[in-house]
Amino acid sequence: MWMIALFLACGAPAAPSDDDPVAVDDTSPAVVDAPTWHQDVRPIIETRCVSCHQTGGIGLFPLTEYDAVHAVRDAIADAVGSGRMPPWGAAPGCNTYAGDLSMPADEIETILAWAEADGPEGDPTASVPGTPANTQTALSRVDLTLSLPEVYTPQVEPDDYRCFAIPWPYTERVYVTGFRVNPGDPRVVHHVIAYVAGAQYAETIAQVEAEDELPGFACYGGPVVVPQEDAEWLGAWAPGDETGDFPEGLGIRMNPGEYVILQVHYNTEVAGALPDQTTMDLSIAESVERSAWLQPYTNPVWLYGVGMDIPAGESGVTHSFSYPFPGDYLFWAVFGHMHTLGRSLKLTIGDGADANCLLNIPAWDFDWQRTYRLAEPQLIREDEELHLDCVWDNPTDQDVAWGDGTGDEMCLGVLLMTDP
Ligand code: HEC
Numbered sequence: 546m547w548m549i550a551l552f553l554a555c556g557a558p559a560a561p562s563d564d565d566p567v568a569v570d571d572t573s574p575a576v577v578d579a580p581t582w583h584q585d586v587r588p589i590i591e592t593r594c595v596s597c598h599q600t601g602g603i604g605l606f607p608l609t610e611y612d613a614v615h616a617v618r619d620a621i622a623d624a625v626g627s628g629r630m631p632p633w634g635a636a637p638g639c640n641t642y643a644g645d646l647s648m649p650a651d652e653i654e655t656i657l658a659w660a661e662a663d664g665p666e667g668d669p670t671a672s673v674p675g676t677p678a679n680t681q682t683a684l685s686r687v688d689l690t691l692s693l694p695e696v697y698t699p700q701v702e703p704d705d706y707r708c709f710a711i712p713w714p715y716t717e718r719v720y721v722t723g724f725r726v727n728p729g730d731p732r733v734v735h736h737v738i739a740y741v742a743g744a745q746y747a748e749t750i751a752q753v754e755a756e757d758e759l760p761g762f763a764c765y766g767g768p769v770v771v772p773q774e775d776a777e778w779l780g781a782w783a784p785g786d787e788t789g790d791f792p793e794g795l796g797i798r799m800n801p802g803e804y805v806i807l808q809v810h811y812n813t814e815v816a817g818a819l820p821d822q823t824t825m826d827l828s829i830a831e832s833v834e835r836s837a838w839l840q841p842y843t844n845p846v847w848l849y850g851v852g853m854d855i856p857a858g859e860s861g862v863t864h865s866f867s868y869p870f871p872g873d874y875l876f877w878a879v880f881g882h883m884h885t886l887g888r889s890l891k892l893t894i895g896d897g898a899d900a901n902c903l904l905n906i907p908a909w910d911f912d913w914q915r916t917y918r919l920a921e922p923q924l925i926r927e928d929e930e931l932h933l934d935c936v937w938d939n940p941t942d943q944d945v946a947w948g949d950g951t952g953d954e955m956c957l958g959v960l961l962m963t964d965p
């Protein structure tokens with residue numbers, strides 16, 4: 546909202562109104578200067594928004610026609626001005642990422658000015674189309690499809706975290722070289738994380754599955770059956786995420802007898818509790834150039850309730866962790882994880898002036914967790930430290946610490962790594 550306020554303070558043209566003859570005069574500079582749909586706004590919306598906001602898309606309402614966009618112009622200005630849309634938490638100036646969705650400041654200003662001027666249509670005969678981003682996730686081959694064992698209808702409103710343990714079908718060691726998540730009903734599937742659990746967790750899985758009659762088991766915050774720090778990750782997906790093939794030559798090893806645990810976060814706020822059967826397509830190789838792994842990274846003592854206190858009523862509570870790496874490694878992708886009290890999260894190699902920033906999320910949003918794939922792999926050398934910084938605001942009257950529950954918090958990085 547502050548950007549809108551700023552704009553008003555700088556003297557935006559007044560919105561034309563029926564009883565104001567000056568404002569409807571087409572030659573008045575105010576009206577001529579305001580951006581129009583056909584000339585200025587259409588190309589931005591078509592490029593930045595319609596890949597999700599189209600009929601049948603995950604964006605829930607289409608932004609494809611002037612009338613539809615005009616009708617929600619204030620909501621658009623608010624979502625864009627506050628940075629909620631397009632959903633992309635990584636701040637500029639830190640690193641460069643594949644499939645960056647972020648919006649340049651001049652485009653944000655154009656949208657705000659247009660909404661402020663009541664959304665003029667402009668000249669349809671000189672309309673400028675945009676170039677929608679290709680969000681078709683490019684998975685070059687599908688060798689295996691994992692599916693929820695049966696249809697599941699979310700039970701907890703508005704947020705239901707459900708895990709489904711799927712036995713890994715291969716009897717030899719293989720490598721996953723890419724994946725694509727197909728949300729069964731995009732209106733309710735908010736994010737999906739695929740964890741790997743070893744064969745030794747079979748009994749625990751059977752126990753939690755028996756806790757209710759429904760498919761899968763409840764699992765807020767992590768895979769539950771495997772402690773977060775032991776959980777291996779296969780991948781994470783949020784709407785609009787760039788999944789598909791892993792970087793060339795990379796694969797994540799899977800062993801016979803393991804389980805893939807699909808954690809699906811259902812949000813029923815907008816469309817209600819709709820049935821879903823999400824699937825995940827995978828490409829598989831018998832061997833790869835580089836064996837990759839997803840490395841969870843956090844302070845081990847926090848997991849035991851030490852040192853990550855977030856006292857009741859305090860804001861700006863900061864906890865940091867750094868650790869010298871035991872060798873040279875390459876980072877290919879980064880993922881950050883906190884719960885709902887999180888304000889910001891940062892991961893850097895080294896600190897101070899010559900730090901190499903991997904990920905900076907200044908306005909943490911629990912609803913939009915995604916993997917940020919680095920445009921170029923980043924090298925960490927032996928003895929260099931990886932710094933993780935998390936900041937929380939705790940407006941509740943409860944002291945908060947590390948934990949799996951809704952009221953608990955986490956501060957976790959996950960890195961897709963290989964040897965150099
Ligand atoms: C990656 C997919 C994606 C893109 C790109 C995207 N949206 Fe959205 N948008 C969504 C989803 C999903 C929702 C549903 C609300 C939610 O889950 O946060 C949403 C909700 C909204 C809302 C209503 C909720 C709110 O936060 O105000 C507005 C307005 C909106 N989008 C505008 C836009 C505009 C304008 C753009 C382009 C500048 C855009 N969106 C780009 C996926 C997207």
